[in-house]
Amino acid sequence: MSEALGPVRLRVAPSPTGDPHVGTAYMSLFNLAFVRQQGGQFVLRVEDTDRARYRDDSEQQLYDTLSWLGLHWDEGPDKGGPFAPYRQSERLETYRPYVEQLLEAGHAYRCWCSTERLQEMRERQQALKQPTGYDRRCLGLTRDERAELPGFTETPVVRMLIPEDPPLTFTDVIRGEVNAPRPDDQVILKADGFPTYHLAVVVDDHLMGITHVVRGEEWISSTPKHVLLYTWLGLPMPQFAHMPLLRNANKSKISKRKNPAARLTWFQEQGYLPEALRNFLALLGYSMPEGQEVFSFDEMVEHFDWQRVNTVGPVFDLDKLDWLNGHYIRSIDEGDLAGRLVQRLQLDGALGDEPTQQQRDVVLAATPLVQTRMVKLDETTGMLGFLLVGDDGLVVEDDAIGSLRDDAGTVLDAATAALQQLPEWTTSAIEAALRAALVEGLGVKPKLAFGPLRVAVTGRRVSPPLFESMEILGRESSLRRLQALRQRVIA
Structure with missing residues (x-):
C-alpha cells in the first residue's frame, strides 16, 4: 500500500499454553512490517483465559523468543502502555458489562447444560450424520425451569444467539470478499x-x-461471530486480514505435537540466525518485487503491500531455511559471527559463563576457518571445540580412529620430526614442512598423509582447515596431540 492509512494499531495475541509457536512469530512479522511502514503501534497482548492449559513459563519464553527474533512490540504486559493491562486474566471485569448488554438485548442467553449432556448431544448428532452444534435446549428457559430437566449444571455459561440469517460474507484485506460458514x-x-x-x-x-x-x-x-458482536455492541469494525497457514510437506497444518520446527525455541536450539529466520518466514507468505529472495526486515517494510501476500498455504521447507542461514552466516562481519560462536559455545558448555579474553581471541582467529563451512550455529562446538579444550581433554571420535591406516604411526612420526624443527609456527611454514616430509618424503598422497594429523589435532575426521588450525592451537599443543595419538596407535 503506497498511501499512509494514519495511526494504525495492530496486535498479536498468543496464549501462554506451552512453548511459543512459530506461527506467532510469523504473524508478528507481518503485523510489525505493516505497522512500521505506516508509523503505527504494535501491541503484544497475552490471552491467558485458557486456564486448563496455561503454563507459568510460557509468557517469558514468548518475550525471549520474539526479542531474539528482533520482533519488538511497543505495548505489552512487560512494557505497559495506555491500554493496560495487557493480560486478559487481569481484565475480567472489563468483559462483564458487554455480556450483560448482550443478554439484555436478547443477543445472548444462559445455558445450564452439563458437560455430559453436551457430549451425548454431539454423539447423537454425529451418529445421525447431522451438523454438530448446540441444540438451544436452554433458550427461553429460566434457571428453575431448566433445573427440572435432565443434564442440568448449577453454574451456567453464556451463549450467543445466532440469528437465522447471520452475515456470512466479509471483506478481507488480503483475500477480498470472503464467505464463511454459519x-x-x-x-x-x-x-x-x-x-x-x-x-x-x-x-x-x-x-x-x-x-x-x-x-x-x-x-x-x-469472523462472522466477531462481526455480529461488533454490530450488536455498536462498536466500529476493524479491517480483517487472514494469513495463509504454515503447512508441513504433506500440506497438513504445522503443529508442535507433530513437528519440532513448530516450536519457536527449536530454531534457537538448532542454531539458526534470527535474520535468516525472519527472511524465511517472510518468504513463506510474501513475494518481494522482482522475486528477490534474500532481503532484510527494513526492505520488507519498504515494499510491504498486503496484495503481495500469497494465500496458498506455504510449505515449511527447512532445506530453504538452511540455505538462507548459510548465506547469512557467510555475509555477516567476522567479529559479529565470532561473538555468536562464543555464545553458542557457552550454550553447549564448551566455555564457562565468563570466557577469557584468550578464549575469545581463539574463536575470533578461527572464525574465518568455519564461516564458509557452517550452515547452522549448532555446528560450532563440533568445529571449534578442539581449540578450547586441554590436550588431555581432547576426545578422539571412534570413527576417526577407525579411519586410520596401517601407516598412521609412520606418518605421525615423520610429521612430528618435521614440525619440531620449524623455526616459525605459521600456516604456510606448517604446510610446507608437512608436504615436504609426508608427500615428498614418504610418498603418501596428501589426503592420506594429512588424515592422521587431522585426527590427532582435532579428534575428528572432518574439521576446519588443518594447517590454520594448528597455527591457532600452537606448536606445543599440536605436538603433544600428535604424540598422544602415536602412543594410542602403538597401543
Whole structure:
C-alpha cells in the first residue's frame, strides 16, 4: 500500500499454553512490517483465559523468543502502555458489562447444560450424520425451569444467539470478499467467569484501538461471530486480514505435537540466525518485487503491500531455511559471527559463563576457518571445540580412529620430526614442512598423509582447515596431540 492509512494499531495475541509457536512469530512479522511502514503501534497482548492449559513459563519464553527474533512490540504486559493491562486474566471485569448488554438485548442467553449432556448431544448428532452444534435446549428457559430437566449444571455459561440469517460474507484485506460458514451458538462467557476468545478478542481489540486484525486463515470461520458482536455492541469494525497457514510437506497444518520446527525455541536450539529466520518466514507468505529472495526486515517494510501476500498455504521447507542461514552466516562481519560462536559455545558448555579474553581471541582467529563451512550455529562446538579444550581433554571420535591406516604411526612420526624443527609456527611454514616430509618424503598422497594429523589435532575426521588450525592451537599443543595419538596407535 503506497498511501499512509494514519495511526494504525495492530496486535498479536498468543496464549501462554506451552512453548511459543512459530506461527506467532510469523504473524508478528507481518503485523510489525505493516505497522512500521505506516508509523503505527504494535501491541503484544497475552490471552491467558485458557486456564486448563496455561503454563507459568510460557509468557517469558514468548518475550525471549520474539526479542531474539528482533520482533519488538511497543505495548505489552512487560512494557505497559495506555491500554493496560495487557493480560486478559487481569481484565475480567472489563468483559462483564458487554455480556450483560448482550443478554439484555436478547443477543445472548444462559445455558445450564452439563458437560455430559453436551457430549451425548454431539454423539447423537454425529451418529445421525447431522451438523454438530448446540441444540438451544436452554433458550427461553429460566434457571428453575431448566433445573427440572435432565443434564442440568448449577453454574451456567453464556451463549450467543445466532440469528437465522447471520452475515456470512466479509471483506478481507488480503483475500477480498470472503464467505464463511454459519456459526454455532458460541459460548462467550465460561462457567468459571472467564470470557472465551470470541468475546474477549472483540472487546479488547475495540478498547485497545486495534485497526487491523491480522491472523491465520483458521479464524475465517469465526469472523462472522466477531462481526455480529461488533454490530450488536455498536462498536466500529476493524479491517480483517487472514494469513495463509504454515503447512508441513504433506500440506497438513504445522503443529508442535507433530513437528519440532513448530516450536519457536527449536530454531534457537538448532542454531539458526534470527535474520535468516525472519527472511524465511517472510518468504513463506510474501513475494518481494522482482522475486528477490534474500532481503532484510527494513526492505520488507519498504515494499510491504498486503496484495503481495500469497494465500496458498506455504510449505515449511527447512532445506530453504538452511540455505538462507548459510548465506547469512557467510555475509555477516567476522567479529559479529565470532561473538555468536562464543555464545553458542557457552550454550553447549564448551566455555564457562565468563570466557577469557584468550578464549575469545581463539574463536575470533578461527572464525574465518568455519564461516564458509557452517550452515547452522549448532555446528560450532563440533568445529571449534578442539581449540578450547586441554590436550588431555581432547576426545578422539571412534570413527576417526577407525579411519586410520596401517601407516598412521609412520606418518605421525615423520610429521612430528618435521614440525619440531620449524623455526616459525605459521600456516604456510606448517604446510610446507608437512608436504615436504609426508608427500615428498614418504610418498603418501596428501589426503592420506594429512588424515592422521587431522585426527590427532582435532579428534575428528572432518574439521576446519588443518594447517590454520594448528597455527591457532600452537606448536606445543599440536605436538603433544600428535604424540598422544602415536602412543594410542602403538597401543
